[in-house]
């Protein structure tokens with residue numbers, strides 16, 4: 001099988017890191033290993049049924065037949081493409097004849113709908129005059145981008161070029177239409193920029209890289225009405241904060257980072273760095289981004305409401321994609337820390353444990369109103385979380401000429417090519433429930449190279465044991481620790497990361513979190529759900545700052561989780577009766593003692609509906625005993 005990498009920076013001149021293919025990593029743990037199994041057995045087949053059931057795949061067949069009875073929704077083609085990408089990575093990871101059969105059928109359907117000139121967008125199949133006219137609203141370029149990514153994943157997974165040829169014909173058509181000598185215009189929804197760079201990496205055709213640059217540089221000239229939601233209010237290089245529609249903004253940054261990786265355009269990198277720092281003031285503790293419902297957009301700095309958190313699943317997926325590209329540029333662990341936060345929290349909450357229900361928005365507090373759905377009319381999130389999970393094995397490691405970079409932890413066996421030689425690397429761990437990781441390094445031949453071991457930013461104490469001897473150098477959380485030596489077959493390293501439940505406070509300007517704490521243990525953010533705390537309303541909880549938190553692994557609960565327990569208080573909100581406000585002196589005096597149980601945020605809403613909360617009141621009102 002070919003090397004199925006996610007983002008191919010193998011030859012990118014400005015990349016410090018090179019990819020390790022999805023199919024080089026075998027996850028054997030009960031966390032990600034199980035998720036990927038559910039993805040293969042449940043998510044991919046049920047999404048296929050939804051795509052068929054809602055006519056999205058049939059639209060392509062109808063176009064091929066000349067049947068005009070199409071169900072037209074502008075972004076529908078992209079849902080099929082994202083599914084193809086997810087199915088392709090899934091197939092690369094583990095062969096499955098059912099997935100292969102579905103994929104072949106869908107690929108045939110897509111390819112059969114292409115026009116003679118290469119155009120492919122079912123919405124305008126019969127309306128040639130409207131093509132490429134309404135870039136603000138229509139998603140032609142966005143869908144094309146998703147097709148390119150799907151085609152590349154399918155080619156890398158199977159070696160079959162049918163869809164790649166379709167993608168090339170469409171890319172050539174777009175390159176004929178747009179460009180300095182053709183039509184001007186920026187994509188209403190970025191996506192095609194990063195996809196064109198990947199097409200350049202896949203095919204070596206420079207015109208695709210040029211086109212990606214062209215689209216990026218067209219932005220901010222008012223061609224999209226100067227709308228801030230579309231990030232058209234300023235040229236990209238003049239942006240100083242993350243604004244606008246979150247998925248659009250982050251996909252745009254993905255494209256710009258990809259262009260930097262190939263061109264080394266410093267002005268792009270400086271902007272990206274500025275935007276990343278801005279985003280760090282606009283991101284939930286879960287890694288969710290895009291806090292506003294209005295425009296599905298980023299808010300101001302620290303504007304992070306909990307109940308009305310938008311935090312679209314697609315934006316979390318995009319967040320991983322962009323941080324991955326920044327990591328490829330810099331090899332800096334701050335980007336991996338964000339990736340880890342998002343995958344264990346704000347992205348993973350987007351899919352149910354049964355693998356067939358999805359959140360579109362991901363609130364951090366709820367009264368039991370939100371439940372995951374099987375599908376959506378605008379179904380961007382389900383196949384997006386599927387493609388992220390399917391490609392996740394490809395996010396575990398990278399290489400550089402100096403050695404192997406270990407980004408994520410899970411029991412696994414991987415076969416990594418380093419400077420032309422094979423190194424087998426195994427991890428034994430109960431991560432994310434325990435912080436002990438045993439690495440075994442099996443080089444083909446004894447060899448000198450470095451292992452770059454990521455020490456997460458959340459980790460307060462860490463001990464590293466190399467071949468039974470403690471590694472004495474200072475180890476900094478939020479960095480990669482370099483261990484350079486001669487590696488022999490069977491060498492072991494133990495990474496012992498302290499993992500304790502910790503109370504986290506927000507920056508004081510996150511007004512909704514004033515005097516509140518969140519519980520975090522390792523990479524996992526916790527929440528309280530009513531079903532585990534039936535004796536009180538979880539919104540009433542008051543956590544004493546000196547609380548002793550206890551932890552317990554519960555294999556039978558929610559597919560196996562560590563539950564965090566503790567003794568706290570509850571305020572009696574019923575005493576407000578029908579009033580909204582009370583003089584402080586009349587505040588209910590008694591606080592009731594309670595025992596509470598917290599579960600990982602990603603696992604909420606997998607049982608019966610009820611109130612949920614992440615940020616817990618922590619200051620006991622003064623007039624209380």
Ligand code: FUB
Pocket residue numbers: 075189247248296312314378380
């Ligand atoms: O417009 C396509 C997708 O639908 C966006 O990326 C999502 O935010 C949703 O609006």
Ligand code: ZN
Pocket residue numbers: 312313314315360379380381382384
């Ligand atoms: Zn979405």
